[in-house]
Amino acid sequence: MKSPRFTIGLCVAWIFVSVVSADTKAVVSVVQKESQNHDRTDQSGDVQPTKIFKPEKHWKKVQPDEAIPKGLHVRINMQTGEKEAKLLDETENSADSRKLTPEQLKVYVKNVKNEADKLKETDTSQFRDMDTIRKEFEELDLKPVKSDSHTIQELLSMFRSESSSSGDRMQQLKEMEYLLHQYDVAKDFVKMGGIRELLVSLNDSHIRDNAALALGAALQGNPEVQRAALASQGIHSLLVSLNEGCSSHCVLALSALLRQFPKAQTAFLSEGGPQILSKTFRDSGSNEKTKVKIITLLGDLLVEGHHAKSGKEGDVLRSAYSKVILGPSVVDAGFCELISASLSSRNEDVREKVLNALHSLIDYCKFDLLVPQLESLRIHYKTRMFEDDPKQADEYFETLYKLTDDLVKHITDESHQHMEL
Template sequence: MKLISSSVTVAFLTCISVASLLLLHCRHVAADLRSDSALTVVENAEEGGGGAGGDEEEEANVNIEVIQPTEQWQTLKPGQAVPAGSHVKLNLQTGQREVRLGEEQLKYWTQDHRRGEESHSFSSPDELKQAMKNIKEDLNPVCQKRDQHYPYKADDSVASKYRPLEELKKDMAQLDLLVETDGQILRRLLDQFNSSNSTTEQRLNILLELEYLVHQVDNAQTLCSMGGLQVILDCLNSSDFRLQERSAFVLGSAMASNPVVQVKAVESGALQLLLTALATTQPLRVKKKVLFAVAALLRHFPYTQRTFLSHGGLQVLLELFRADGGGVLRTRIATMLYDMISEKELISQTGLDPALDAANEDRVRQYSEVSLEGELLEKGWCTLVPQLLESTEHDYREKALRALLAMAPTCLDQYRSDSSLLGSLLSLREQYQEMVQSEMILGEENSYFAEIAELIDVLQVKMKSP
């Protein structure tokens, strides 16, 4: 029994000794780890609370070096602390810890860093005052000192980068460049045209430039106020066909959708000159341009339309229509008739509106005085226009069909008794139906041929209706 108790006592003492040694070893290892590789996290100064142990913690962390992370990885030395929220990793290749800003910190740091760089140069009130003073000095042209021969240098102020208008004019004058307004250009062209030294070729070029300019409404009116309209009308009586053609072209372009010029042209006797040019022997190209001018003068102008009819205008067009073998003049004449009839019909429909003002009522009255329908029936236009359907040009046929539909209320009886018209409509309908079907097979719908076929169908329905 004694021996057993002694053995137990020795074993017990041995265990206590081993445990004590292990405990001392662990404390030594922990101390080493703390001194070499321990990671200390320091709370941000803004988040520092006022706890009971705050002073003790500050005193304990006085000697701790706190590293300030950036967006790049930095090596973390032993004994260094990092702010809360930082991203710490162990580099397996070097065996050292590395630190950088966390994801949220990195995002806001980038934005703040950019703002800081933008506003860094004006961070103090004194610098802002100096900057404002510099701006005022830069914008003050009196304070600018320029060299007489080379006034614009790279280090000049902001205002010196913009050259005065007078200097620009001087430089352009040295380069033989002339800045002109449209009115100045019109005056110069008229002076050149009226100059006795100008040749026919120069006058033709001047008329071409004028035609381009008068498309603008203000320029056309300015040309009239300068006396240019009379110059153009005088050219219509020229013996040179080229001048007649160009002057008619300029006149038509100036009057198009320009009531002011239309009125001045009528007052200057333009209608009589144009009708004379159409009635006399002229080349085809001259008559085309003269017809263009006549159409521009008549459009939306009931007074001129009435004057045109009273001066035998339809008779002049009738002679042209009969003499034209190619169909170019016939097509233009049919379009003019369609425009005049459609305008009057449209105004007559609006005249039924009880809410019309005095100006519209006067316009309706003026159109009612244009006796176009009676002239068409009397002059035989109901049998002349259908002849245009014999053309092989689709455009000519389309213009003829539209004119025939516009004239239908006046010429319907003549249409029904015209066997050649009935035969032409039947033949054309079959032809265009085949074209439409061919296009439908190819996947094309609402084509130009379908539009012509529809015009034929509408005209046939009108002719069959009682």
């Protein structure tokens, strides 16, 4: 039977003995069994660490090639002879445990160098020389991308071809319309003689609407195209087409040609434009779309001329607009009555356009008979203003309310002044 002293000594041998380093405050083992792995050793025969030991909260075996970071509990398992380590308790951890030891730095530097060597070899293999790349592009036989101006030139050439049917030309006009919304493409189209081609096409009833749409796209906000169209008798061509039944699309093209162009507006008046628009308005019947376009055009032109004559645009522009006597011509064409009749529309958008046109015509037309209808609309819009929110007025209906209110006040004031006279 073994003595109690022997038993106690054996137990002590199983217990790990540790000390706290004075300079690092890290817990390290005082006993370390020599590793059996001799694959990587330095001149002293010790295994050189190549990796950093990743600690956990429980005891974990330390491999011979692993460097132990600072701030860990380390022990030697007396039964297996293996080195084990674990994380310190939170109360024992400190800022020093986050610092790298010289041993750790040595491992990091070595690993970085190895990774850099691998990356260099990999990247080099991925590159191709310029000759190879050039050859591959030649094999692809890539064709240069055509510009929109080049495309519309090809479309115009096909459009002019005698072999193109009406269906072909209609499709070509649709494609040209899409491209002509671009400012520079429209300018290039002028140089190709395309505007003259579109004006001539207005004579063909089969493609007239599509030609008018393409013409309107090119004219919109483009002074160079406007001048070219006017020089090619564009006002005359469009008015003739309107007289022959081309309604909505021709009004659109005419509107794009007249806006911000007093010289074209003068030609419009000399060609009897208001009378032809009046006929188109009456012939449109229940087609509100065409009527609204005509009402909007005339109202906008009157406002434009008024601003130019009374504003600070310059003497040249003021002189040009002084030759445009649009108001009396609109009255003579019967638009005071025609526009007033449109006020009965149930469409709020149509009524908005009509109210704006009435404002622009108020100095030329007598709207006394409209007062009861306008007062009714004023009440209607005042109600709609607070329909959704009793505390916050709806901006759209508030605008319409103010339009009707201004009209009623202006008409009644004018009537009162005439009665006094």
